[in-house]
Amino acid sequence: MHREFYFDDKSQMKLWDNMWAARTIEGELEACDLETPARDSFLAYIPKGGRIIDGGCGFGKWVIYLKRLGYDIVGLDNNEIAIAKLKSYDSSLQVELGDILNIHYPDSSFDAYISMGVVEHFEGGPLPALLEAYRVLKPDGLIFVSVPTVNIMRRLVRRPCRILINALPMSFVMMKLNWRTSKRTALLAAMGALKIVLPERVLRILLQGKQRYYHFMEYRYSVSEAQTFLKQSGFEVIKTAPHDLYGAKGHAAGLVTDFPFLAASDGNNFYLNPLGRLICQMFLRISPWVACSSIICVARVMKQ
DSSP states (O other): OEEEEEEOSSOHHHHHHHHHHHOOHHHHHHTTTTOHHHHHHHHHHSOTTSEEEEETOTTOHHHHHHHHTTOEEEEEESOHHHHHHHHHHOTTSOEEEOOTTSOSSOTTOEEEEEEESOGGGOTTOSHHHHHHHHHHEEEEEEEEEEEEBOOHHIIIIIHHHHHHHHHSHHHHHHHHHHHHHOHHHHHHHHHHHHHHHSOHHHHHHHTTTOGGGEEEEEEEBOHHHHHHHHHHTTEEEEEEEEESOOSSTTBOHHHHHHOGGGBOTTOTTSBBOHHHHHHHHHHHHHOTTSSOSEEEEEEEEOOO
């Protein structure tokens, strides 16, 4: 399990506000047919007459997508900007401002719970969110959980490359040049380097008093770790699959996130440039697990 941090003087909530303010619902919806692992899992397992909740729905792409297919779905998110944009987009959508750690619905209210890229953002771990999902699900209800994964490229290439780059003299030359124009930029660059080469415990001590620059972002899980958390929360895992934008050639969230130079200039929905598309197709021929951004688990509630 790897921790990911970001370095900025904005709080995490402010970070999400900026992200949702910059993104569009139309752009999000375009990704639904690209996210074939998630889409196909929903359509294969969720009963058409069942009631669904999307916990941490963000811009509600799955709320909109599944509603258009005739599903009864509620979206829940704690970001006011995202919820306001959704209601403005379609006032008939069932979307609500709320906390997935304290869902206001009674026990056993839903047949399915969707959680796409949400539970990894709790620094205390995913168990409280998963246990609350367990509570609101009916017996034999289903949960669909997607979390970032520690894929092969991240283990063998990305992390060693970041360590090497931060160790090069040129990295410190650039920090020195940045210092002349922006002390804040140089400080953030220095913290980025320290994050790679120092254990987290040591980094926390060094950054005491500078917490406004140092924010936890997410965990990245192995397959066994994700499955273990679900089992500890009372679920039986039915299926686990690599999760990325594999619905069309030319899109790959994992590759663009980890290697931004592979993104196309109009990189909407993680669109790849020619080199990126070549590398993506090569990896897919080996295995979709090699560079996938996330994993998706389908699990069933084990309660009477």
